[in-house]
Amino acid sequence: MESKDMVRMANQIATFFKSYGAEEGTKEIATHINNFWEPRMRSHFFDFVAKGNTGFDPLVLAAVSMIRKPADHATQQGDLPKHGEES
Amino acid sequence: MIIKETDFGTPKSEATQMVTLEIDGHSITVPEGTSIMRAAMELGTKIPKLCATDSLNSFGSCRLCLVEIEGRKGTPASCTTPVAAGIKVKTQSDRLGNLRKGVMELYISDHPLDCLTCAANGDCELQDMAGAVGLRDVRYGYDGDNHVSAKREGVGENFRFKEKDESNPYFTFDPAKCIVCSRCVRACEEVQGTFALTIDGRGFASHVSAGMDEGFMASECVSCGACVQACPTATLTEKSVIKKGQPEHSVVTTCAYCGVGCSFKAEMKGDDVIRMVPYKDGGANEGHSCVKGRFAWGYATHKDRVTKPMIRTRITDPWKEVGWEEAIAHAAGGFKSIQRKYGRGSIGGITSSRCTNEEVYVVQKMIRSAFQNNNVDTCARVCHSPTGYGLSKTFGTSAGTQNFKSVEKADVILIIGANPTDGHPVFASRMKKRIRAGAKLIVADPRKTDSVRSPHIEASFHLPLRPGTNVAIVNALSHVILTEGLENKAFIAERCDTVEFSRWTNFIRDPKNSPEALEAETGVSAEDVRGAARLFATGGNGAIYYGLGVTEHSQGSTMVMGMANLAMLTGNIGREGVGVNPLRGQNNVQGACDMGSFPHELPGYRHISDNVVRDLFNKVWNTTLDSEPGLRIPNMLSAAVDGTFKGIFIQGEDIAQSDPNTNHVTAALEAMEMVVVQDLFLNETAAFAHVFFPGTSFLEKDGTFTNAERRINRVRQVKAPMQGKHEWQVVAELAQAMGYDMKYNNAAEIMDEIALVTPTFAGVSFKKIEEMGSVQWPCNEKAPNGTPMMHVDGFVRGKGRFMITEYVPTPERANRDFPLILTTGRILSQYNVGAQTRRTENSSWHPEDVLEIHPHDAELRGIADGDMVSLTSRIGGTTLRALITERMPQGVIYTTFHHPVTGANVITTEYSDWATNCPEYKVTAVQVRPSNQPSEWQKDWETREEENKRVAAE
Numbered sequence A: 001m002e003s004k005d006m007v008r009m010a011n012q013i014a015t016f017f018k019s020y021g022a023e024e025g026t027k028e029i030a031t032h033i034n035n036f037w038e039p040r041m042r043s044h045f046f047d048f049v050a051k052g053n054t055g056f057d058p059l060v061l062a063a064v065s066m067i068r069k070p071a072d073h074a075t076q077q078g079d080l081p082k083h084g085e086e087s
Numbered sequence B: 001m002i003i004k005e006t007d008f009g010t011p012k013s014e015a016t017q018m019v020t021l022e023i024d025g026h027s028i029t030v031p032e033g034t035s036i037m038r039a040a041m042e043l044g045t046k047i048p049k050l051c052a053t054d055s056l057n058s059f060g061s062c063r064l065c066l067v068e069i070e071g072r073k074g075t076p077a078s079c080t081t082p083v084a085a086g087i088k089v090k091t092q093s094d095r096l097g098n099l100r101k102g103v104m105e106l107y108i109s110d111h112p113l114d115c116l117t118c119a120a121n122g123d124c125e126l127q128d129m130a131g132a133v134g135l136r137d138v139r140y141g142y143d144g145d146n147h148v149s150a151k152r153e154g155v156g157e158n159f160r161f162k163e164k165d166e167s168n169p170y171f172t173f174d175p176a177k178c179i180v181c182s183r184c185v186r187a188c189e190e191v192q193g194t195f196a197l198t199i200d201g202r203g204f205a206s207h208v209s210a211g212m213d214e215g216f217m218a219s220e221c222v223s224c225g226a227c228v229q230a231c232p233t234a235t236l237t238e239k240s241v242i243k244k245g246q247p248e249h250s251v252v253t254t255c256a257y258c259g260v261g262c263s264f265k266a267e268m269k270g271d272d273v274i275r276m277v278p279y280k281d282g283g284a285n286e287g288h289s290c291v292k293g294r295f296a297w298g299y300a301t302h303k304d305r306v307t308k309p310m311i312r313t314r315i316t317d318p319w320k321e322v323g324w325e326e327a328i329a330h331a332a333g334g335f336k337s338i339q340r341k342y343g344r345g346s347i348g349g350i351t352s353s354r355c356t357n358e359e360v361y362v363v364q365k366m367i368r369s370a371f372q373n374n375n376v377d378t379c380a381r382v383c384h385s386p387t388g389y390g391l392s393k394t395f396g397t398s399a400g401t402q403n404f405k406s407v408e409k410a411d412v413i414l415i416i417g418a419n420p421t422d423g424h425p426v427f428a429s430r431m432k433k434r435i436r437a438g439a440k441l442i443v444a445d446p447r448k449t450d451s452v453r454s455p456h457i458e459a460s461f462h463l464p465l466r467p468g469t470n471v472a473i474v475n476a477l478s479h480v481i482l483t484e485g486l487e488n489k490a491f492i493a494e495r496c497d498t499v500e501f502s503r504w505t506n507f508i509r510d511p512k513n514s515p516e517a518l519e520a521e522t523g524v525s526a527e528d529v530r531g532a533a534r535l536f537a538t539g540g541n542g543a544i545y546y547g548l549g550v551t552e553h554s555q556g557s558t559m560v561m562g563m564a565n566l567a568m569l570t571g572n573i574g575r576e577g578v579g580v581n582p583l584r585g586q587n588n589v590q591g592a593c594d595m596g597s598f599p600h601e602l603p604g605y606r607h608i609s610d611n612v613v614r615d616l617f618n619k620v621w622n623t624t625l626d627s628e629p630g631l632r633i634p635n636m637l638s639a640a641v642d643g644t645f646k647g648i649f650i651q652g653e654d655i656a657q658s659d660p661n662t663n664h665v666t667a668a669l670e671a672m673e674m675v676v677v678q679d680l681f682l683n684e685t686a687a688f689a690h691v692f693f694p695g696t697s698f699l700e701k702d703g704t705f706t707n708a709e710r711r712i713n714r715v716r717q718v719k720a721p722m723q724g725k726h727e728w729q730v731v732a733e734l735a736q737a738m739g740y741d742m743k744y745n746n747a748a749e750i751m752d753e754i755a756l757v758t759p760t761f762a763g764v765s766f767k768k769i770e771e772m773g774s775v776q777w778p779c780n781e782k783a784p785n786g787t788p789m790m791h792v793d794g795f796v797r798g799k800g801r802f803m804i805t806e807y808v809p810t811p812e813r814a815n816r817d818f819p820l821i822l823t824t825g826r827i828l829s830q831y832n833v834g835a836q837t838r839r840t841e842n843s844s845w846h847p848e849d850v851l852e853i854h855p856h857d858a859e860l861r862g863i864a865d866g867d868m869v870s871l872t873s874r875i876g877g878t879t880l881r882a883l884i885t886e887r888m889p890q891g892v893i894y895t896t897f898h899h900p901v902t903g904a905n906v907i908t909t910e911y912s913d914w915a916t917n918c919p920e921y922k923v924t925a926v927q928v929r930p931s932n933q934p935s936e937w938q939k940d941w942e943t944r945e946e947e948n949k950r951v952a953a954e
């Protein structure tokens, strides 16, 4: 995912919840991202934030600490469905 | 056996006062206002009739239904005479018998005597009545003045004779057989609301005229078929019946086109469908239909249908037909090796809102259990996902609040971003009927749609807003209502969260939300907005109906909440005639959402992170569910381009045509190693597939669809699957091949499992639907017979929540390079990507997608009506034909996306709804220029059509 798309999406969410003030708004942003963003997207998100990617709404940045950190989720070699009778 | 609904002759009376009378010595009690004819029929006495039928108001023209009433003079017509307390009616006597014979004699003297070779033989009311009255001879002979023969003895050319009109592709009109009962004319008016037919001329010269005697196809006729059903003779007859003869048995099933979900009788001969006739006892349609469901089912046996599974290694290879076992093994092998290399999360799937609940349920179950991830999404992503999000935030459920019938009680109807006459025609007919009876109409739409103005319909307010400013308009409406003190204080105090309300009040009162402040942004006169707001707040029951013009925006979810706010503010929730009603696009989009097609939600809208819910599913499914939400369609595509998503199972969806930014979609598909498509036809997406599983048409399916009213209707199998297997069987076998044990014996078993795991479906079973005809969820212990209306005593979430809906302009704006705004939509005769309707005669009405443009914008660019033009956005370009029309406001142009070669989505952008990623189809900045060249994309498309769809010779 390109950073500009990610920034746009995160900022759109922030724009909606901004109306609810900093405290509640930040919480809502984090909940929204936790609820709807697949781990891959969240790890991209953390990468972009870590790179100091500018462009994120301050409210998004304030929400970072409340967003669940994904492990390398299900995208690793050998991470297989449990029922699989793989060799 | 052919199912035949009882015809009571005249409509049911809604009165509550009861009246008792006597008919032929039997006493009967019926509601006041019932006709004598209907009362007699309730006793089982069929009074002869020709001009009456219970879908139409009585007319009293044929004089066949005469009766005698003790103490009254003469012989009144029983269809127009209401019952009265204590009267004694006689339906048969010598006098009545003779009168009726006389009437029939006159009719028959001007009617051809070719019953034996007539298409309606065996299904003709004229024939039946001749039998019923005992007509034995016709004293006048047949040589007099008539409409029957082209030439008359001794007269020559018969000026009264008119040729058959065969212009409509689906039915014929044979004036020689017409008895001028005007049932067709009244059906077109009363049932359909199109007013295409009239009775022209007087006396013996009177005849049925379509348009200005210009023939059906050239008239305003929309081919709904209502007149054909209403016609008691062979005058209006389906061409399929003329060709194949009368059907011998019928099965009740559900239309597989739009979200209205009309019930039909599939009338059959063996396993050949002769015709589809709307079913009078169908909850959604009550006997009406549109051209798609009624006539456009020929695609089911179209020669393009693929009936053998196919595989190939590379997408440039020709397809190879194989057996089911090999195809399933090939797909499973591909998916498994991808997962070995790239991990569990590297594959996923898309469910189809054209498939049954049962078929959708097994696909999401396969993905969550056999693939063991939550990468499942559905095409609702690109249409109504904001509805789910917005309504659950405010009301607590993801679905519309009313049944369609509720519109009969509405006083003010607000339509936003929907064009029901084209998108949801049968609902539109019901709505127009209500408007003709006096309800007021407000339409918010950039285009001057048919809803704004058509025969006998005129919107009180048309708010021609700029695309992308919905939220501004809805905020302005609420602002006016609140600042003028027109809100429903009692409702808000009792039913809504008052803390949230006062927070919202502070926001909405702000002058920036006033219609005056927003006028420049929306392009709508402040005065009209104020007028519309006052009307909505004070006009009685206010009902909101909306479509994709609301959801397919950057602020789609915000807008849904804005409408929910408006409904709560005016107390228009929880009773008949009100509500917030999404008009759903595809037939089972509601069902697909209910069945757990979203990556973050299990069936019944429960979040995947909920441990209790996951435990329940783990037990029933014998699996270990992942607790993280999966990828949504656009995320899958991005991940494919990034290289972490490599395989996809696509059930009956054509994302390469229907999803935005086609080039991005195809790049993503090309990056995948295993694309499995399950569909009827080699669609656009199949050009990128490695495995093709032939699907079943709705005629071969056994299961249920859920319409926009949450109504679960049965889809009954009328013929065996052409490719030998039910779709859910194929999916279960694929899951098996992936190592997960999934097995069902029939669709009813799947529904039983759905009921077991989904509280809102707990009471649903095929048996229940059989008993009730259809049932609206929630159906469980609390509502054993389902729920036609939601939020009656309280909101599902408890108190209704007003949400703050700040208007934010979309980043997609017109600019110097792309000065026009393109918005997209659909038309009546075609459906979605058109895979089905394009393969029927419906293309007679819409052979290609056209670009609608205002005369001024066209002139500025030197474009004449019918010219080919190039349409470009910053994303891509295509070429299509221009149609100059004043329906469009200046600066806004419009097209549909029913034909793949148009590639309307080559133009659309990556912008999407903030909450759900529903793409912003409705706003794209574009430029239009005259051109006679196909675009680059179109040239590629032509090549791909050739190359990627080849099937190897045996």
Ligand code: SF4
Pocket (backbone or CB within 6 Å): B184, B187, B188, B192, B194, B195, B196, B197, B220, B221, B222, B223, B224, B225, B226, B227, B228
């Ligand atoms: S098919 Fe429908 S629209 Fe056409 S004339 Fe008949 S009733 Fe009217």
Ligand code: SF4
Pocket (backbone or CB within 6 Å): B177, B178, B179, B180, B181, B182, B183, B184, B185, B208, B230, B231, B232, B233, B235, B236
């Ligand atoms: S076409 Fe049929 S319904 Fe219409 S007036 Fe003639 S007989 Fe009656």
Ligand code: SF4
Pocket (backbone or CB within 6 Å): B255, B256, B257, B258, B259, B260, B261, B262, B285, B289, B290, B291, B292, B293, B294, B424, B425, B426, B427
């Ligand atoms: S397409 Fe819609 S309105 Fe038309 S018959 Fe089918 S369900 Fe009814």
Ligand code: FES
Pocket (backbone or CB within 6 Å): B048, B049, B050, B051, B052, B059, B060, B061, B062, B063, B064, B065, B077, B078, B079, B080
């Ligand atoms: S049926 Fe009553 S007058 Fe025709």
